[in-house]
Amino acid sequence: MNEVLPRLRSVLDDLPGFRPGPVHAAANGTVHLLAANESPDGPLPSVAAAVADAIGDINRYPDGAVTALNEDIARRLGTDPDQVVVGCGSVGVAQMLFEAVGEPGAEVVYAWRSFEAYPVLAALAGLRKVAVPLRGDRHDLTAMAAAITADTRLVIVCNPNNPTGTVMRRAEIERFLAAVPADCLVVFDEAYHEYVRDADVPDALTLLDGRPNVVVLRTFSKAFGLAGLRVGYLVAHPHVAAQVRKTRLPYAVNHLAQVAARASLRAEDELRARVEDVVKERDRMRNALLDAGWSVPASEANLLWLKLGDESVGFAAACAASGVNVKAFPGEGVRVSVGAPAANDALLAVAFDYSRPSEH
Numbered sequence: 526m527n528e529v530l531p532r533l534r535s536v537l538d539d540l541p542g543f544r545p546g547p548v549h550a551a552a553n554g555t556v557h558l559l560a561a562n563e564s565p566d567g568p569l570p571s572v573a574a575a576v577a578d579a580i581g582d583i584n585r586y587p588d589g590a591v592t593a594l595n596e597d598i599a600r601r602l603g604t605d606p607d608q609v610v611v612g613c614g615s616v617g618v619a620q621m622l623f624e625a626v627g628e629p630g631a632e633v634v635y636a637w638r639s640f641e642a643y644p645v646l647a648a649l650a651g652l653r654k655v656a657v658p659l660r661g662d663r664h665d666l667t668a669m670a671a672a673i674t675a676d677t678r679l680v681i682v683c684n685p686n687n688p689t690g691t692v693m694r695r696a697e698i699e700r701f702l703a704a705v706p707a708d709c710l711v712v713f714d715e716a717y718h719e720y721v722r723d724a725d726v727p728d729a730l731t732l733l734d735g736r737p738n739v740v741v742l743r744t745f746s747k748a749f750g751l752a753g754l755r756v757g758y759l760v761a762h763p764h765v766a767a768q769v770r771k772t773r774l775p776y777a778v779n780h781l782a783q784v785a786a787r788a789s790l791r792a793e794d795e796l797r798a799r800v801e802d803v804v805k806e807r808d809r810m811r812n813a814l815l816d817a818g819w820s821v822p823a824s825e826a827n828l829l830w831l832k833l834g835d836e837s838v839g840f841a842a843a844c845a846a847s848g849v850n851v852k853a854f855p856g857e858g859v860r861v862s863v864g865a866p867a868a869n870d871a872l873l874a875v876a877f878d879y880s881r882p883s884e885h
């Protein structure tokens with residue numbers, strides 16, 4: 526008997542779906558989580574207490590307008606609350622942006638390899654994808670500008686880039702912005718902004734002035750340590766913010782996320798100190814790998830990109846055997862999060878043991 530299946534969007538046939546890999550443990554049970562660029566530290570006591578206090582209210586819907594957090598973010602950044610849109614993780618906000626521009630014929634331009642969510646969100650929003658290859662592990666802004674057509678509605682600059690950790694600097698970004706049509710949105714995904722130490726990398730908020738097409742995307746998932754609660758935001762021209770805000774699902778930002786994000790803003794100094802530790806560890810890890818003859822692009826994020834090519838899967842398996850969980854991109858490289866010192870040492874131990882051909 527032939528079963529007739531309902532017709533769904535054909536674009537779904539090409540999507541892999543989100544498949545989390547298994548968590549690998551060493552024989553002695555040790556697990557190090559270096560695959561998702563999370564903060565290695567648990568919540569600060571003040572943040573945990575705020576969330577615990579808020580538990581009593583979860584029979585009620587959250588504030589659907591995210592009023593207080595929206596205001597806190599605006600005050601912290603020195604922008605108008607009208608310019609801020611909070612969403613369910615910055616991936617949720619990115620989805621809102623894609624929804625806001627997605628109509629038949631519209632295109633999105635992004636670098637590749639970059640954040641894996643972009644092609645998925647583009648497909649779901651019905652946007653044509655234009656992926657511009659990296660050049661020397663960095664965005665090729667000249668090629669990206671050249672790829673823009675009259676149908677391009679959105680260009681994404683992931684700065685620092687995931688998974689390479691590389692950055693684009695102010696002069697080249699300003700040249701790029703001058704080349705982008707004024708009616709095409711340029712989104713700076715700054716998920717790793719807090720880890721940047723290169724003074725020539727612009728805070729994209731400084732690019733907003735006089736440019737209604739610039740959008741800055743930030744998250745509480747990385748430096749602020751709230752990956753499990755899902756909260757991120759954008760900053761943009763008030764018109765862009767108001768339109769994009771309409772695409773937010775009702776109550777998309779849950780109550781505990783709103784409370785935790787507000788508490789995290791109050792504890793920013795403590796969180797910045799943690800970020801400083803990660804930055805030190807990043808440089809220690811990279812220097813150790815360079816000394817051992819590996820080639821690792823300079824990273825301004827809480828991750829390192831090991832360009833292992835065909836050996837990426839093999840190296841990730843060697844890591845897994847030691848309980849070190851990393852992210853392999855078959856045929857390209859392995860992305861390693863910078864975690865706590867013990868986890869980083871475990872990764873380095875695997876790397877130093879790994880028998881490798883001359884190239885990396």
Ligand SMILES: *Cc1c(COP(=O)(O)O)cnc(C)c1O
Nearest residue numbers: 614615616640687716744746757
């Ligand atoms: C981790 C990451 C994010 C954060 O996503 P959330 O939904 O806020 O957790 C956004 N953009 C990039 C490039 C990332 O690597």
